[in-house]
Amino acid sequence: MVLKIKDNIYCMSFIEWKIREYKGLDINKGTTYNSYLILDKNNVLIDTTRMKYFDELLLYLKDIANLKLDYIISNHISLDHNECIGKLVELTGAKVITTKIGKYYLDAQFDTKDWEFVIVNNGDEINIGNRTLKFITDDKFGHVLTYCIEDEILFSNELFGQHVAYKEKIDADIGHKIILEAKEYFANILLPHKNSILKILSILKDLNLEYICPSHGVIWRKMIDEILTKYRIWSSGFHKNTAVIVYATIHYSTEKIARALGEGLADGGVNVIYHRLGTSSLNIIIRDILDAKYVLIGSPTINMNVHPKVGMLLTYIEGLKLDNKKIGVAFGSYGWKECATKKINEFFKKLGFKVVDDEILAFRFTPREDNIKKIKEFGRKLAKIEV
Numbered sequence: 001m002v003l004k005i006k007d008n009i010y011c012m013s014f015i016e017w018k019i020r021e022y023k024g025l026d027i028n029k030g031t032t033y034n035s036y037l038i039l040d041k042n043n044v045l046i047d048t049t050r051m052k053y054f055d056e057l058l059l060y061l062k063d064i065a066n067l068k069l070d071y072i073i074s075n076h077i078s079l080d081h082n083e084c085i086g087k088l089v090e091l092t093g094a095k096v097i098t099t100k101i102g103k104y105y106l107d108a109q110f111d112t113k114d115w116e117f118v119i120v121n122n123g124d125e126i127n128i129g130n131r132t133l134k135f136i137t138d139d140k141f142g143h144v145l146t147y148c149i150e151d152e153i154l155f156s157n158e159l160f161g162q163h164v165a166y167k168e169k170i171d172a173d174i175g176h177k178i179i180l181e182a183k184e185y186f187a188n189i190l191l192p193h194k195n196s197i198l199k200i201l202s203i204l205k206d207l208n209l210e211y212i213c214p215s216h217g218v219i220w221r222k223m224i225d226e227i228l229t230k231y232r233i234w235s236s237g238f239h240k241n242t243a244v245i246v247y248a249t250i251h252y253s254t255e256k257i258a259r260a261l262g263e264g265l266a267d268g269g270v271n272v273i274y275h276r277l278g279t280s281s282l283n284i285i286i287r288d289i290l291d292a293k294y295v296l297i298g299s300p301t302i303n304m305n306v307h308p309k310v311g312m313l314l315t316y317i318e319g320l321k322l323d324n325k326k327i328g329v330a331f332g333s334y335g336w337k338e339c340a341t342k343k344i345n346e347f348f349k350k351l352g353f354k355v356v357d358d359e360i361l362a363f364r365f366t367p368r369e370d371n372i373k374k375i376k377e378f379g380r381k382l383a384k385i386e387v
């Protein structure tokens with residue numbers, strides 16, 4: 001579908017309604033790839049889409065631009081935004097604008113020997129007729145953002161994106177829940193790049209922004225200040241007085257410990273979120289952990305190790321570069337030789353979390369009522385601990 005954003009500026013949107021797994025993530029609401037077109041003396045296409053949408057993209061380009069493309073900007077090397085670039089360069093002879101790193105990755109994925117590249121660095125500008133495009137990047141990030149100065153539009157590629165499939169294209173049409181979608185996207189995809197993002201945000205604060213147009217999801221217009229503020233908060237490691245309790249369980253003993261801990265923390269004024277692995281998806285768990293003060297992970301000991309689903313969670317968290325100003329608490333049930341809480345505590349230490357431990361947290365088989373009381377009491381004390 002096509003949305004006219006401003007005179008001669010269009011969003012071409014390709015909606016994947018049914019996709020549920022993407023780049024290893026559970027995406028429960030589908031996704032959208034956005035490609036943008038600016039008509040000027042030189043026509044510019046900003047990012048492409050997946051190959052399966054090539055015919056649809058071509059139709060739009062013929063309709064709107066008579067297939068005259070002078071530049072294609074590759075803001076980010078990922079194939080979901082580049083898969084059509086080779087065919088389009090061949091058909092139109094467009095020059096490809098990207099960074100040095102962008103070219104390196106395009107060279108690796110396409111036969112680029114006949115392509116004409118324009119390599120841009122942070123702050124570079126290119127005039128396309130009545131408009132000037134300015135490029136914003138951080139060397140370590142590999143992405144570039146394109147800012148159209150005259151129209152005050154930022155084409156932000158992955159930044160500010162959301163994995164959603166809506167026919168509505170503007171933030172206000174969705175309402176406040178779009179912030180939560182953007183948070184899930186940030187936590188799972190952009191968090192490892194938070195230092196680069198902070199640098200980019202410091203550049204953005206000096207720009208007038210009428211629209212922010214990401215490569216996934218809806219366009220920001222009404223909620224620009226809010227999403228910029230949220231990005232600053234999420235990138236800077238700020239935490240709320242929230243505890244995320246994540247656990248796996250077979251016979252529900254670990255779940256009983258989880259509930260008792262949560263009730264104690266809630267008595268102490270902490271906002272508690274529970275996630276049972278296998279029921280909650282990893283993306284949502286990470287979204288909630290992002291700005292939580294407490295992370296409590298529970299696992300029964302299985303074959304002298306953690307439960308496999310807890311193992312998956314730990315592996316996933318390891319790559320995300322979570323902020324280390326958090327309190328980590330491990331808990332779990334075991335039968336004959338306890339291993340799970342030891343492994344989880346080692347993991348917390350590796351992340352640099354403040355580990356709070358107590359022998360009551362590793363329990364042989366099912367905790368009784370008197371044990372539950374003690375675990376709740378531990379939770380109440382935990383609520384008073386500072387990071």
Ligand SMILES: Cc1cc2nc3c(=O)[nH]c(=O)nc-3n(C[C@H](O)[C@H](O)[C@H](O)COP(=O)(O)O)c2cc1C
Pocket residue numbers: 248249250251252253254255299300301302303304305333334335336337338339364365366
């Ligand atoms: C497949 C399997 C392997 C297990 N391996 C161990 C083990 O290595 N060490 C141990 O102490 N308990 C082991 N257990 C016992 C569980 O840790 C124990 O039943 C625990 O209470 C289960 O917690 P849950 O009720 O939260 O599922 C194992 C149980 C199962 C089903």
